[in-house]
Amino acid sequence: MASPDDRKDDFRHIYEAHYQRIVAYARRRLSEQDADDVVAETFLVAWRRLEEIPTGDMTLPWLYGVARRVVLQGRRSGRRKDRLLARLAKLGGVVDASVSETDRLDDAEEVRVALRKLRPTDQELLRLAEWEELKPQELAHVLGCSVNAVTIRLHRAHRRLGNALDAIGAVEGHSPIPQERAT
Amino acid sequence: VSARNDPRERLRRANPVPLDEAPTSDASPGRELFERIVAAPTNDLVPIRTHTRRRLAWVLIPAVLLAAAGTGYALLRKASDPLLTVCYAGASLEADRAGVSPSSDDPVAACRALWLPGGEFNSDGTLAEPPLQACLLDGGAIGVFPVDRFGGDICAALGLAAAGPSGDQAGPDAVLKLQRTLADRLTEACLNRPQALVLVQSSLVEASLRDWTVLAPVVFTQREPCASVAIDAPVRTITIVPIPPSSGP
Numbered sequence: 001m002a003s004p005d006d007r008k009d010d011f012r013h014i015y016e017a018h019y020q021r022i023v024a025y026a027r028r029r030l031s032e033q034d035a036d037d038v039v040a041e042t043f044l045v046a047w048r049r050l051e052e053i054p055t056g057d058m059t060l061p062w063l064y065g066v067a068r069r070v071v072l073q074g075r076r077s078g079r080r081k082d083r084l085l086a087r088l089a090k091l092g093g094v095v096d097a098s099v100s101e102t103d104r105l106d107d108a109e110e111v112r113v114a115l116r117k118l119r120p121t122d123q124e125l126l127r128l129a130e131w132e133e134l135k136p137q138e139l140a141h142v143l144g145c146s147v148n149a150v151t152i153r154l155h156r157a158h159r160r161l162g163n164a165l166d167a168i169g170a171v172e173g174h175s176p177i178p179q180e181r182a183t
Numbered sequence: 184v185s186a187r188n189d190p191r192e193r194l195r196r197a198n199p200v201p202l203d204e205a206p207t208s209d210a211s212p213g214r215e216l217f218e219r220i221v222a223a224p225t226n227d228l229v230p231i232r233t234h235t236r237r238r239l240a241w242v243l244i245p246a247v248l249l250a251a252a253g254t255g256y257a258l259l260r261k262a263s264d265p266l267l268t269v270c271y272a273g274a275s276l277e278a279d280r281a282g283v284s285p286s287s288d289d290p291v292a293a294c295r296a297l298w299l300p301g302g303e304f305n306s307d308g309t310l311a312e313p314p315l316q317a318c319l320l321d322g323g324a325i326g327v328f329p330v331d332r333f334g335g336d337i338c339a340a341l342g343l344a345a346a347g348p349s350g351d352q353a354g355p356d357a358v359l360k361l362q363r364t365l366a367d368r369l370t371e372a373c374l375n376r377p378q379a380l381v382l383v384q385s386s387l388v389e390a391s392l393r394d395w396t397v398l399a400p401v402v403f404t405q406r407e408p409c410a411s412v413a414i415d416a417p418v419r420t421i422t423i424v425p426i427p428p429s430s431g432p
Contacts, residue, residue: 008221015217019208027200033376037402040216044400047220070402111190111197130194162190 379410
């Protein structure tokens with residue numbers, strides 16, 4: 001068994017290498033306070049299960065897997081809060097006088113609305129792929145399925161997102177990127 | 184589909200928290216969290232302590248259940264009774280253990296019940312009840328250990344002071360006061376996580392218990408927005424946990 005100092009050093013290495021990504025992961029899904037709790041819980045689990053953490057490229061997917069389960073646990077007991085946050089997120093946003101910035105925010109919000117129309121499993125898969133930038137092998141590790149299965153699911157999820165965006169564009173009656181049309 | 188209209192590209196641009204906007208581990212919150220985590224007692228990692236965790240849960244669960252049942256804050260106070268007597272299953276600080284509320288002035292008598300046939304340390308009734316000795320633990324709690332068949336002063340063998348036949352309560356006074364303070368404050372109002380952290384940390388300072396660890400690892404939610412605490416005196420740790428709000432005082 002490693003000495004306490006060695007153990008602490010091992011944990012520090014993991015913590016310093018991946019803290020920022022886990023914080024970003026949590027804040028993309030939760031309020032800042034809840035995200036901080038998820039980060040604390042995730043690394044507490046990592047500290048307690050240090051000997052079980054895979055090394056190398058699989059360390060971060062392992063941490064994402066823990067964080068994902070912590071987020072899911074919180075969501076199961078707090079769905080009302082999620083709905084409230086979603087409503088607040090729709091109302092919020094930075095007010096910027098520049099046209100391009102306003103358009104960019106509108107488009108981002110439109111994408112997020114489309115994302116929320118998908119099944120939760122598709123939402124998480126797309127976020128992990130495009131926001132966390134995980135590769136299929138890493139996605140498979142986080143989600144606990146085969147690389148082949150994750151590739152197929154990802155392809156379908158992208159298609160569903162495209163359909164949802166098209167539907168929103170049709171209802172709104174405008175292009176998702178107005179400034180491009182103008183050029 | 185142009186790159187800017189590609190759903191994947193649009194989703195990437197909709198990322199609400201770009202990585203470079205997230206704080207790094209060397210920022211203040213990251214450093215503090217690291218220190219808090221690694222300061223958690225390392226022997227908490229040893230599997231044998233799962234028994235202790237179960238006992239810790241035993242302290243918490245009544246508070247949660249009773250609050251959920253709407254029976255009021257007064258019952259939470261009962262669940263927060265001081266956990267000042269710790270019964271050990273062996274003559275070692277690493278032995279399996281169970282906390283008991285000090286319902287009597289005699290900690291040895293409180294722990295003896297666990298050694299009776301069917302008790303927690305003698306569930307199949309095959310053990311003879313060992314002689315017990317009360318010692319003063321570093322955290323101020325009373326620890327009651329079985330004296331092995333060769334006799335001797337188990338407190339001295341473990342580097343602890345003997346608590347005396349009736350239990351020396353002078354040491355745990357600060358812990359007792361802390362527990363009463365926290366129970367009072369947490370039963371008066373529903374404190375959120377940051378408020379509870381401030382309360383616990385300031386209460387520790389007031390009680391001159393500066394080397395204690397405060398943990399708050401569980402997510403507070405809409406359903407469980409109020410803080411409760413579990414006090415693990417032997418390892419000098421207070422864990423803040425979320426519970427549902429009570430229906431009334």
